[in-house]
Every structure is written in structure tokens, then in C-alpha cells.
Amino acid sequence: MSEPERLKYFDLQAPPPFAETILKPWPEKEFREFEPYIIEEQRHGSASVNVFRVVGTQLPDYAGKSWFDLLMNGRRMMANLPLFQDNPGYYLETGGKEPYMHYRSIDGGDVYIGDEGNHRTCIARFFFFTQGLTTLHGITLDDYRIDWAFKELCDELRDLTERLRVPIRLTAVNRKLVNRQDAADWRLDSFTLTAKVIDTRRHETYELDKDGLCRLLDEMRKPWWQKVLSGRKLPISA
Known part of the structure; x- marks a missing residue:
């Protein structure tokens, strides 16, 4: 599918400013170093996240790639885009996401995509950009306090x-x-x-x-x- 065809899902004529922002890798090595010093672990199964504060992913396949690259070449993007087109309300609902979307943060700082949700986070970014929205609800967030x-x-x-x-x-x-x-x-x-x-x-x-x-x-x-x-x-x- 061509670039214009992908952008048409969001009624965009050109990629938005964040499109070429690179997804950072989840700092796994540093996290293992900090892990013995964790004094609080919080899991919120019905949390909310500002998708524009999501800076990276723990999936090596997409770390180091741009959001636009994920939109164009994500392995499951061709399955997720038609689902978005059929039910954009999925991204607006406040109830828990099924299948779940998982994020991680350290000390309440930068948010990274965890086990699930790379393609849907990307879609939410492009969709919310056109709608003037920021917050995705019903996600799972793990936060670690050091x-x-x-x-x-x-x-x-x-x-x-x-x-x-x-x-x-x-x-x-x-x-x-x-x-x-x-x-x-x-x-x-x-x-x-x-x-x-x-x-x-x-x-x-x-x-x-x-x-x-x-x-x-x-x-x-x-x-x-x-x-x-x-x-x-x-x-x-x-």
C-alpha cells in the first residue's frame, strides 16, 4: 500500500511533524542494573497514557525506526488499519482494551510500549493528531520506582x-x-x-x-x- 493510501486512513495529505521521530529502545540493560533497587512496582490495568509521551518500545524490530516507518512497514499494520477504519471508536473508549495494550515507565517518566500495542499506538498517534486528542484510555501500565x-x-x-x-x-x-x-x-x-x-x-x-x-x-x-x-x-x- 502506498504512502497516500496509508495516510488516507487518517484524512492526512502529508505525514505529521512527529512522523520521523525515532522510537527509542527500552533501556533493558540499564533496567537490569536498576532492578535490585526497585522499591515500588505498580501495575495499573485500566490506566491512561498520552500517546505523544510514548518515546519507544521494548520490541527490537521497531526500536530505532520512525513512527512513519512503523505505519508503512509494521508487520501487522495491514491487519490493524482496516480494524481502525471499521471501528475508530475503539481508540476513544475508556474501557479496558482487548487485546490489551501494555506500557512501561521508570519513576513515572518516559513511556515505552511493552508486550503489546506497537501498531495500535502508532495508529492512535496519527488518529489523535487529526482529532486534537492526546490520551488513550484502558491500557495497562507498569511503573517502577527506584x-x-x-x-x-x-x-x-x-x-x-x-x-x-x-x-x-x-x-x-x-x-x-x-x-x-x-x-x-x-x-x-x-x-x-x-x-x-x-x-x-x-x-x-x-x-x-x-x-x-x-x-x-x-x-x-x-x-x-x-x-x-x-x-x-x-x-x-x-
């Missing part, structure tokens, strides 16, 4: 132990589910974080919360003549 302060403490501890060559190793960050709130189409899981720290000289293991990490780092930052690390136990609580 404890960046805890991560910074762990990164600093790893850096200091390496530079100072002290017999301390941070070997893992552990998450413990402490609360779950749920209702229809919604769930919020809350976690506490601890760092597993080993004193390799004494063969002792500690589970440190944020306060424990701060106390340990305060001790390690002291001038060498004030340090007690080599002479007695770590100044922390297990």
Missing part, C-alpha cells in the same frame, strides 16, 4: 572498598516485599532494600539498610589515623 539514594550508597561503597583495599565486599542487594495493595485492575507492591556486606577478614556477614550503609561509609571516609576497620568489628549493626 531508590536512587540507596543505589548511590552501594555504588560508593563498592568504589571505596576497591580504592582503599579494605576487607569488605558488597555482594548483593536484596529486596523484601513488605506491603501489597490491590484492587480491581490495580496492584502496588512495596519493598525494603538491604545490602549484603561481608567482612572477609572476620568471615562475618551483615544485612545493611540505608542507615547502616551510611554509618559504614562515614567510618570509611575518616582519615587513616581515625579508622577502626582494621582493629575491630565494623561500626554497623547486623
Whole structure:
């Protein structure tokens, strides 16, 4: 199908300004690095999203491509466009989308297409552009909240132990589910974080919360003549 024929579905004579915007890849590598520090996971099964805030996708096939390329060459676009033509109200309804449309975000920031919805998000963008709309309802959104302060403490501890060559190793960050709130189409899981720290000289293991990490780092930052690390136990609580 030609470019004019595709654009005709939306009564467009030319591609809109966003058409050549490139879809970013979901930052999977960075997400795996941040994942141990997630303190809240929220799944909203009947959420709303501004389709013009969707910046990318976790599907490698379309990451790095433009929205217009997805419209022209998406694998299932030829199936989805006639469905849109027959029932444009699907994109305007507030009820849950069937099949579901899935999105992901970190700390409520940029939104990425998740497991499902690449072609329909693209269609919604072009359609909403012509209608003066922005918000798609009834989608599923997963949002992850990161404890960046805890991560910074762990990164600093790893850096200091390496530079100072002290017999301390941070070997893992552990998450413990402490609360779950749920209702229809919604769930919020809350976690506490601890760092597993080993004193390799004494063969002792500690589970440190944020306060424990701060106390340990305060001790390690002291001038060498004030340090007690080599002479007695770590100044922390297990």
C-alpha cells in the first residue's frame, strides 16, 4: 500500500511533524542494573497514557525506526488499519482494551510500549493528531520506582572498598516485599532494600539498610589515623 493510501486512513495529505521521530529502545540493560533497587512496582490495568509521551518500545524490530516507518512497514499494520477504519471508536473508549495494550515507565517518566500495542499506538498517534486528542484510555501500565539514594550508597561503597583495599565486599542487594495493595485492575507492591556486606577478614556477614550503609561509609571516609576497620568489628549493626 502506498504512502497516500496509508495516510488516507487518517484524512492526512502529508505525514505529521512527529512522523520521523525515532522510537527509542527500552533501556533493558540499564533496567537490569536498576532492578535490585526497585522499591515500588505498580501495575495499573485500566490506566491512561498520552500517546505523544510514548518515546519507544521494548520490541527490537521497531526500536530505532520512525513512527512513519512503523505505519508503512509494521508487520501487522495491514491487519490493524482496516480494524481502525471499521471501528475508530475503539481508540476513544475508556474501557479496558482487548487485546490489551501494555506500557512501561521508570519513576513515572518516559513511556515505552511493552508486550503489546506497537501498531495500535502508532495508529492512535496519527488518529489523535487529526482529532486534537492526546490520551488513550484502558491500557495497562507498569511503573517502577527506584531508590536512587540507596543505589548511590552501594555504588560508593563498592568504589571505596576497591580504592582503599579494605576487607569488605558488597555482594548483593536484596529486596523484601513488605506491603501489597490491590484492587480491581490495580496492584502496588512495596519493598525494603538491604545490602549484603561481608567482612572477609572476620568471615562475618551483615544485612545493611540505608542507615547502616551510611554509618559504614562515614567510618570509611575518616582519615587513616581515625579508622577502626582494621582493629575491630565494623561500626554497623547486623
